[in-house]
Amino acid sequence: MSLFLVQSLNGLQFGILLFLIAAGLTLVFGVMGFINLAHGVQYMIGAYLTFMFFQWTANFFVALLLGLIVALAIGLACEILIFRHLYARDHLDQVLATFGIILFVNEAVKVIWGPSSLILPPPDILSWSFEIIDGLQYPVYRLAVIAVGIAVAIGLYLAVFKTRVGMLIRAGATHPEMVSALGVDIKRLFMIVFGFGAMLAGFAGAIAAPMFSLEPNMGDDLLITVFVVIIIGGIGSIRGAFIAAVLVGFLDTLGRAVATDLLKLVFDPSAANQIGPALSSMLIYILMAAILFFKPEGLFPARGAA
Amino acid sequence: MRKIFGNTLAVLALSLATAPLVQAADLKVGLVLTLSGPPGALGKQAQDGFNLAVETLGGSLGGANTTVVVADDELKPDVALTRVKSLLERDEVDIVVGTIFSNMLAAIYKPVIKADKILISPNAGPSTFAGKKCHPNFFVTSYQNxxxxxxxxxxxxxxxxxxxxxxxxxxxxxxxxxxxxxxxxxxxxxxxxxxxxxxxxxxxxxxxxxxxxxxxxxxxxxxxxxxxxxxxxxxxxxxxxxxxxxxxxxxxxxxxxxxxxxxxxxxxxTWAPDFDLDRSKAFVANFEAKYGYVPGSYAMQAYDAALLIDSAVSAVGGDVSDKAGLKAALKAAKFDSMRGTFKFNNNQYPIQDxxxxxxxxxxxxxxxxxxxxxxxxxxxxxxxxxxxx
Incomplete structure (x- = not known):
């Protein structure tokens, strides 16, 4: 039972991380109807920038702050220079262009920081651990990530539902022409949403770096999972993204932990060892297919709800 | 037509380039390594290890004036295949040294063997080519996986x-x-x-x-x-x-x-940088002095591969067209390995500690x-x- 609790905590923490990346992506996708494959790159940029500033300042929090500012700046620059010109274009053009950005930035990261994995240590104040169950130390840093993630989720919820900008974002998601006709500078609104989304992804990368490692392409495989999250949650919905992210985080983590053992009850061990890992990798896609079957627009369609 | 033209050009270029060095025999070695992406760190070690050996031996392996052509397989079988074909056909290498990963070796194995060239793996040691499918042209300086x-x-x-x-x-x-x-x-x-x-x-x-x-x-x-x-x-x-x-x-x-x-x-x-052998310690020191990082087994195995080639080419007096002699000399493996004694098994994978x-x-x-x-x-x-x- 206690092992189950630990695995749930791991699942929650993975879900929180997914949410931080998904939040920006779902807004960009929902509000602007723009498919941004390069969102995973923002995650990587956030991590590498924080790593770079950490080497200069030797202070995690200062490095994180500087990393976020520069990640925001890069996000805005990309929006102005590249993405802005793609909003009116076909989805295929957007996919092509943003895929090109992935290739370019991954290669640039490799040139600047090298192809090997790098490590960013957690801040000293959080680099201790406690015995969560007999024989297993749980890093406090991971608990801090969960806490910060939940705080960001609440903050975002308030920003989207209780502020004027949030109201415009929700309105822009469903009736962009009407919002524009009422005299709102929709271009600037889009730019804010985009820059902010990029910064959130960068934030996710930066706080994930001490748990995992930094390497070129680090955001690419996460991006696929994040797309699953925003589709399950309903495109454009912050609330949906949060619930779907936690759901996917739990399912993925618990699936990996117990799928093989459960199969061993039915099959012989070697067959279970063959099927288990394959099945647990498929679970989130099965969930997505099932949800799309019953609710084609996701759990919380953005229509008027955000 | 284009091919003939290309060949003529190549011959012209070659004769110009080699004109002053009529005496020395030439040896061309193609390296097929993974140099892109995070796994590129492994290929980098092998590349640096091989180059260090060639440099230490004064740019010649076994007395033959040696050119090393490096190809990156990008850890993609199709890329590996294209690159190795280009090494064989355009660069006309005598020996191919590669690869880091076993699935890349599977991709380049056939074309190299078919062209009747020597293939030496500095790392990948799959079971596939160790048993029934072993081949006189294929050598492994690392281990069986x-x-x-x-x-x-x-x-x-x-x-x-x-x-x-x-x-x-x-x-x-x-x-x-x-x-x-x-x-x-x-x-x-x-x-x-x-x-x-x-x-x-x-x-x-x-x-x-x-x-x-x-x-x-x-x-x-x-x-x-x-x-x-x-x-x-x-x-x-x-x-x-x-x-x-x-x-x-x-x-x-x-x-x-x-x-x-x-x-x-x-x-x-099979080895570590602290291996208790004078020439191994010298290798580690030279490697670190030149490249600024600690060599791992990947670098050592490529270094050994170069020394192996050196010993074999020298045994045939620099005449790499003597295929049978070259293979016999490679199999004899009379070189000073960083692992102490080095011996090939009947399948031309090493027997070692x-x-x-x-x-x-x-x-x-x-x-x-x-x-x-x-x-x-x-x-x-x-x-x-x-x-x-």
Whole structure:
């Protein structure tokens, strides 16, 4: 039972991380109807920038702050220079262009920081651990990530539902022409949403770096999972993204932990060892297919709800 | 037509380039290595190791004026195939040295053998070409892949380890690693867990390990996976509680990132930078002076491959067109290996000793693997018996 609790905590923490990346992506996708494959790159940029500033300042929090500012700046620059010109274009053009950005930035990261994995240590104040169950130390840093993630989720919820900008974002998601006709500078609104989304992804990368490692392409495989999250949650919905992210985080983590053992009850061990890992990798896609079957627009369609 | 024109040009260029050096014979070696992406760190080691040997020997292997052409297979079979064809047809290399990864070797093996060129693998040692499909043109200077895992299983068996938790990525090499370990290990297997390739967060697996009551964990987590797993394993406080047995998980390509988290863990291999042999120490010192990082087995095996070529070309008096003589000389392997004595088995994979390696922080703050103890002596691989050579 206690092992189950630990695995749930791991699942929650993975879900929180997914949410931080998904939040920006779902807004960009929902509000602007723009498919941004390069969102995973923002995650990587956030991590590498924080790593770079950490080497200069030797202070995690200062490095994180500087990393976020520069990640925001890069996000805005990309929006102005590249993405802005793609909003009116076909989805295929957007996919092509943003895929090109992935290739370019991954290669640039490799040139600047090298192809090997790098490590960013957690801040000293959080680099201790406690015995969560007999024989297993749980890093406090991971608990801090969960806490910060939940705080960001609440903050975002308030920003989207209780502020004027949030109201415009929700309105822009469903009736962009009407919002524009009422005299709102929709271009600037889009730019804010985009820059902010990029910064959130960068934030996710930066706080994930001490748990995992930094390497070129680090955001690419996460991006696929994040797309699953925003589709399950309903495109454009912050609330949906949060619930779907936690759901996917739990399912993925618990699936990996117990799928093989459960199969061993039915099959012989070697067959279970063959099927288990394959099945647990498929679970989130099965969930997505099932949800799309019953609710084609996701759990919380953005229509008027955000 | 274009081809004839191209050839004429090439001949012209060649005759111009070689005009002043009529005496010296020429040798062209093509390296096919993975140099892109995170696994590129392994290929870089091999490339630097090979180049260092050529440079140390004054730019000539066996007295032949040597040109090294490097090709990056990008860890994609189709790219590897294109690059090796270009090496064979355009560059007209005499010997191909490659690859790092076994699936890349599978891609380039056929074209090289078909062109009747020599193929020397500085790292990949798949079972595929060790048994029935062994070939007189194919040599391996590293090991047969399973052997490192077999050595770990032997160590566990001989050292009172009763219960082992096994963890590997879910692909062929991962499954092979577990089978290799089980060859000598008779104890209990607590669990066999497979993760996706490139797995990020091992917290779920680490919780399973912590509650498995195993004495030891056996793992094969190459590259970035190894970096993440070792950091998380250490952060969970498991390093002090159980023996960590691994191959290709804590080595000179991952240690710069793993640092202290890897100290106290074990790897397996045929060599380490502290290998007690004067010429090996000189190699390590020269390598570090030139490239600024610690050479791992990848660099050493490529260095040995160059020395092997040197010995063979020298035996045929620099005449690389003497294929039969060259092959016989390669098989004789009369060179001063960094591993001490070096001997080929009948399948042209080495017969050698395997060691348990531990991780040490050196006085200069860098990390390296070190020989802990010999586990297998003069060990040939399990497939050589099937090879009819």
């Amino acid at each position: 399973n052997q490192n895992f077999e050595a770990l299983g032997k160590y566990a068996q001989d050292n009172g380890i009763k219960r082992v938790f096994m963890l590997a990525p879910n692909y062929q090499a991962g499954r092979d690693s577990m089978n290799g370990f089980k060859k000598h290990f008779q104890g209990e297997i607590a669990d066999e867990v497979f993760t996706p390739l490139g797995h990020k967060d091992f917290s779920a697996q680490i919780a399973q390990i912590a509650t498995s009551k195993a004495d030891a964990v056996f793992t094969f987590m190459p590259g970035g996976m190894g970096v993440r797993f070792v950091k998380q394993f250490d952060a969970a406080g498991l390093s002090d509680k159980m023996t960590f047995l691994s191959a290709f998980t804590v080595d000179e390509t991952t240690l710069p990132a793993q640092k202290d988290a890897a100290v106290g863990l074990f790897g397996a291999g 395997f060691y348990l390696l531990n991780i040490a922080k050196r006085a200069d703050g860098k990390y390296q693997t070190e020989i802990a103890e010999k586990v297998l002596e003069n060990s040939g691989d399990s497939f050589a018996a099937e090879c009819k050579m």
